[in-house]
Amino acid sequence: MRQGSSFAFVGFRLVWDSIMVFRRLMNTPAGLLLGNSGLSGRKAARLGAALMLAGVLAACQADEFTAGPNKAQQPVSASIKRKMNDLNMSSTSPIMIRIFKEESALEVWKQTRTGKYQLLDEFEICKWSGKLGPKFKEGDRQAPEGFYEITPALMNPNSSYHLAFNLGYPNSYDRSHGRTGSHLMVHGACSSRGCYAMTDEQVQDIYALARDSFKGGQRSFQVQAFPFRMTPENMARHRDSEHMEFWKMLKTGYDHFEITQTPPQISVCEKKYVFDATTLVEGVPFRASAKCPDYQVSPSIATAVASKQRRDNEKYQQLAARFDARDERQKRWEERSNRLAEALGGGEDDTNPAVATAETAAPDVQPAAETATAAVPAEATPAAQRRPGSAVETAFAPQDQSGGSSVGSFFKRWVPFGPKASEEGAGVGPIETEVVPDTKPN
Numbered sequence: 001m002r003q004g005s006s007f008a009f010v011g012f013r014l015v016w017d018s019i020m021v022f023r024r025l026m027n028t029p030a031g032l033l034l035g036n037s038g039l040s041g042r043k044a045a046r047l048g049a050a051l052m053l054a055g056v057l058a059a060c061q062a063d064e065f066t067a068g069p070n071k072a073q074q075p076v077s078a079s080i081k082r083k084m085n086d087l088n089m090s091s092t093s094p095i096m097i098r099i100f101k102e103e104s105a106l107e108v109w110k111q112t113r114t115g116k117y118q119l120l121d122e123f124e125i126c127k128w129s130g131k132l133g134p135k136f137k138e139g140d141r142q143a144p145e146g147f148y149e150i151t152p153a154l155m156n157p158n159s160s161y162h163l164a165f166n167l168g169y170p171n172s173y174d175r176s177h178g179r180t181g182s183h184l185m186v187h188g189a190c191s192s193r194g195c196y197a198m199t200d201e202q203v204q205d206i207y208a209l210a211r212d213s214f215k216g217g218q219r220s221f222q223v224q225a226f227p228f229r230m231t232p233e234n235m236a237r238h239r240d241s242e243h244m245e246f247w248k249m250l251k252t253g254y255d256h257f258e259i260t261q262t263p264p265q266i267s268v269c270e271k272k273y274v275f276d277a278t279t280l281v282e283g284v285p286f287r288a289s290a291k292c293p294d295y296q297v298s299p300s301i302a303t304a305v306a307s308k309q310r311r312d313n314e315k316y317q318q319l320a321a322r323f324d325a326r327d328e329r330q331k332r333w334e335e336r337s338n339r340l341a342e343a344l345g346g347g348e349d350d351t352n353p354a355v356a357t358a359e360t361a362a363p364d365v366q367p368a369a370e371t372a373t374a375a376v377p378a379e380a381t382p383a384a385q386r387r388p389g390s391a392v393e394t395a396f397a398p399q400d401q402s403g404g405s406s407v408g409s410f411f412k413r414w415v416p417f418g419p420k421a422s423e424e425g426a427g428v429g430p431i432e433t434e435v436v437p438d439t440k441p442n
Contacts, residue, residue, distance in 0.1 A: 072157030092216025102228035126190035162188030236319035
């Protein structure tokens with residue numbers, strides 16, 4: 001993923017240069033004259049602090065990417081040009097954009113000379129607002145989800161957020177559901193109130209790629225905005241969401257592109273999206289809120305998409321069952337823990353040392369069971385969920401070191417771990433982590 005410039009380094013250099021200028025000034029005749037005229041000690045320190053503060057402020061302002069006065073006409077960066085050459089792409093060939101909220105990723109796909117699209121670059125979204133799910137109304141600060149067509153009229157070369165293009169929300173699907181909102185953009189300045197905000201440097205390249213595609217004859221480019229990558233793993237993780245039916249519909253469009261490597265033709269009828277559909281009667285249009293006319297999808301595409309969805313659904317069912325079993329185990333653990341807490345807490349005013357010892361011992365054992373339980377979702381969580389560069393927490397189950405004491409025997413009857421728990425959880429796969437834990441102390 002492409003990142004912004006190293007502003008921290010620039011700021012450091014500015015502060016360092018300010019210090020060096022101050023030192024040189026004080027060593028010159030003018031500096032000595034200032035020192036002899038009473039500008040010494042506290043006043044000299046104030047002057048130095050002022051110079052360093054100026055450097056810091058300049059470093060803060062350096063966070064603004066400067067592309068010159070004619071920013072909307074700047075060419076794409078040299079690195080993007082090299083990638084286009086390597087991938088056999090014309091600078092003016094059509095583009096398509098995919099956005100994934102949960103992964104904070106914006107992908108730019110571009111047509112190669114073979115006619116298929118390939119991933120040109122992936123940018124990390126600086127900020128997006130709201131949560132997973134579609135936008136419903138003006139002011140809810142939700143970033144939209146769905147399929148949007150961007151025309152030259154939606155490009156904004158004079159944006160207050162460096163450069164921008166409007167997503168065209170609400171589209172015909174959104175309007176058919178009574179959804180409202182305006183000025184939903186992809187823009188720079190890394191500030192979002194319902195938009196997808198990039199850094200200025202990133203949006204400079206994205207805007208230039210879109211502008212050049214229009215120069216090559218593309219009338220509009222498609223933006224596909226998803227809550228996450230539409231894999232069986234992610235669908236299973238979010239299976240209880242109120243938006244699941246909406247996301248299943250979006251996944252159909254996602255699957256069409258995955259199969260064809262070409263942006264699908266988007267239509268709306270009966271208040272739902274349909275993809276790569278052609279009406280059987282020429283000239284009969286799709287109307288967002290009206291009954292769908294008779295249409296067909298290319299048999300080769302329909303067959304390939306249906307096959308993919310069948311495989312995905314089988315995997316989804318397996319993962320959903322595993323996650324449900326995990327949740328049930330967690331629920332049973334919590335119920336047993338609560339019963340144990342009630343049993344041990346029943347004699348709260350009792351000063352019996354044995355009870356006090358048992359209450360003290362409980363926290364030493366409980367984290368092992370919690371860690372073992374937490375390991376199950378870690379095993380099933382796909383790598384795509386993790387933000388790039390994020391740390392992976394270590395999960396491991398310490399060995400039981402109770403030593404067969406009377407207190408340990410008491411807890412083995414109540415706490416769901418140890419030999420019995422191992423037998424009950426035999427169906428759970430091994431704990432797998434991407435980070436090796438530190439060596440345990442002897």
